[in-house]
Amino acid sequence: MATVTTAAEIGGSARRALRYGSISRGRRRALYWSYFFLVLFVVFFLTPPLYMLVTSLKSSAEIGAVTNPWWVYHPTLDNYAALLGDRQFLTFFKNSAVVSVCVVSVTMVIAVLAAFSLARMGFWGSATLATGVFLTYLIPDTLLFIPLFKIFAWVHDVTGIEFINHWWILIFLYPTLTVPFCTWIMIGYFASIPKELDEAALIDGASYFQVLTRIFIPVALPGIIAATIFAFTVSWANFLYPLAFTTSADQLVLPAGIVTTLIKGDVFNWGQIMTGALLGAAPPLIIYAFLMDYYISGLTAGATKG
Amino acid sequence: MADAVVSDVKTPAVGRRVGRRSVSRHRSIVGFLFALPLIAVIAGLVVYPAGYAIHLATLNKSMQHFVGFDNFRFLFKRNTFWMVVEQSCLFAVTAVIFKAVVGFVVAHFVHNIPQKGQRKWRGMLLVPWVIPPAMSTLAWLWLFDPSYSAFNWVFAHLGIPQVAWLGNAYWARFCVILVNVWVGSPFFMIMYLAALKSVPEQLHEAAAIDGANWLQKIWYINLPMMRNIIQITALFSLIVTFANFDIVKILTNGGPVDQTHVFGTWAFTLAIWGNDIPLGASVSLFMAPILAVAAFFILRNVRKRGNEA
Known part of the structure; x- marks a missing residue:
């Protein structure tokens, strides 16, 4: 009887040892498959941008x-030289930059003030307004x-001021996309600041504006950076508004400008189009490369902070 | 004197109550002033235009008189309209499902590898989401080019027949969805990865002791724990995909023969090129019901989350 139990025990422990071995082997195999x-x-996700780069280094003949x-046999920077020396392309770049900077500043001022008030x-009616902000983000x-x-x-017709076909009309249009989302994520960041902080400051005689600038903005700085990145990315990338509201070549911003001026009828100068697309994608990509963690925290905050 | 004393004793209490009320009133006035720019932007640039779109949809082409539902009646009789409805739904639903599946799978692979290397992989996998969609779609357009398609070059070397990527209606639909999945799945990946990180490791350990395999762990632990994020992300993406413009506009511009138009691009074609603003407004309004339904469910989920926390 005693021997039987020991045999069973031995068998059990041996089996267990075997199981352990298989778990670690299984893990290693899972790791290889994961890689x-x-x-x-990664190949699927990076093929188009890499193909842009490859094409941008080619001459039209190649x-x-x-x-x-998929390969460059005679790399050349002619496309970059042509675009960066082209006044029209630089105008697109300048328009895009000015519009984005203005939109980001306006958005952040509106969003931070409103989020502080709502949080x-x-x-x-402030609770309803907070829900409304979220709903307008979905339009x-x-x-x-x-x-x-x-x-x-x-x-x-009423005032005589012509808005359509001027690049600065975009400064009025883009906040429809950026303000609701930035307010929404700033509400989340502000709501996570402990109430004791601002109560203490108010008791010490600080005004609400001082509470905002001295406490909330410094404490929620990561959130502000994330919202700023979002506002910049959206206003840099939007394609519909410039396409609908601006038509003259000197009033276009980058994405719309590249699509409408570099594609001329049936003649596609692919080398220049890809170079333009890469240069147009560069500012968001550079910001992303340096501030990836803020970028990601802003992305996840939008849906998880409630 | 006695009265004075009594009133002196009473006043602090009264004064405090009045003070508190005036403080709270001051607070709400300042609060309202702080929110005023936001209210102006939302009311003037989002709510008013959205309502105005409904009004526009009831006007005739020259926008001079009211025609009621004539625009909608006209649309219902057109085949193109029903094609656009079908394509929009097919496009949005298929793309969101694939984005969710790809995002879920990739998130698990990233979660599986050692913590140290995750940042690097995540960084590379998010690139499609960072590039402005209009720019990356140009790269896809060039990859699908009829005469110089880089994919067809690979196919030729593998002995696979050539594909008319954007020339054939079915392939064009496939391409539009593929590009959308390419742009959108990194977003799902990031959201699901964040959700995966919040699943307690003890649950997996307990399941492993009970002999659960990896599929059972995903099905019985990860999926239920991530349900809320999965729903919210999918609904968000459904709205964005349904209202997509950039990808379809650049890749196919609705062609071949209007087979790939979605609401956004068709409304643009009618209103800006066809100069029929009321008809374009009517088409774009068809996005509203799906938005409302998705918004309802998102709000419910967000509230639920708020209560749990």
């Missing part, structure tokens, strides 16, 4: 030749551009 599939997905499209001060530009077009035409 294998990650490489596959693009038209029947060679391996801390409260007034009649897409494809729904708004037609009535906005008509409204700006009407403003022109």
Whole structure:
């Protein structure tokens, strides 16, 4: 009887030892498979940007030749020189930069003030307004551009100020996309600051504005950086509003400018188009490369902070 | 004198109450002033235009008189309209499902590898989301080019027949969805990765002791724990995908023969190129019901989360 139990015990422990071995082996195999599939997905995700880079380094002759499209045999920077020496392209770049900087500043001032008010001060209907902010974030530009077009035409009829076909109209349009989301994530960041901090400051005689600038903005700085990055990315990347509201070549911003001026009828100068696209993608990519953690925290805060 | 004393004793209490009320009133007035720019932007540039779109949809082409539902009646009779409805739904639903699946799978792979290397992989995998969609779609357009398609070059070397990527209606639909999945799945990956990190490791250990395999762990632990994030992300993405413009506009511009138009691009074509603003507004309004339904569910989820926390 005793021997049987020991045999069973021995068998059990041996089996267990075997199981342990298989778990660690299984883990290692899972790790290899994970790397294998990650490489596959990275290839899928990075193919278009890399192909942009490859094409941008080619001459028109090489693009038209029947060679391996995935490789550059005679790399040249002619496309970059041509675009960066082109006054029109630099105008797009300047318009984009000015519009983005203005939109980001306006958005952040509006969003930070409003988020502070909605997260801390409260007034009649402030809770409804907070929900409303979230709902307006869900209204897409494809729904708004037609009535906005008509409204700006009407403003022109009444005041004589022509908004349509001027690059600065975008400074009025982009906040429809940036303000609701930035306010929403700033509410989340501000709500996570302990109430004791601002109560102590108020008791010491600070005004609300001082509480905001001396306590909330410094403490929620990561959130402010994340919201700023978001506002910049959106206003740099938007394509519908400039396409609908601006048409003259000197009034276009980068994405719309590249698509409408570099594609001329059926003649596609792919080398220049890819170079333009890469240069247009560069500012968001550079910001992302340096501030990736803020970028990601802003992304996840939008849906998780409630 | 006695009265004075009594009133002196009473006043602090009264004074404090009045003071508190005036403080709270002061507070709400300042609060309202702080929120005023936001209210102005939302009311003037979002709510008013959205309502105005409804009004525009009831006007005739020259926008001079009221025609009621004539625009909608006209749309219902057109085949193109029903094609756009079908394509929009097919496009949005398929793209969101694939984005969610790819995002879920990639998030698990990233979560599986050692913590040290995760940042690097995550950084590379998020690149499609960072590039402005209009710019990256140009790269896809060039990859799908009819005469110099880099994919067809690979296919030719592998002995696979050539594909008319954007020339054939079915392939064009496939391409539009593929590009959308490419742009959107990194977002799902990031959201799901954040959710995965919040699943307690003890649950996996307990399941491992009970002999659960990896599929059971995902199905019985990860999926239920991540349910809320999965729903919210999918609904968000459904709205954005349904209202997509950039990708379809650049890749196919609705072609071949309007087969890939979605609401956004068709409304643009009608209103800006066709100069029929009321008809364009009517088309874009069809996005509203799905937005409302998705918004309702998102709000419910967000509230639920708020209560749990």
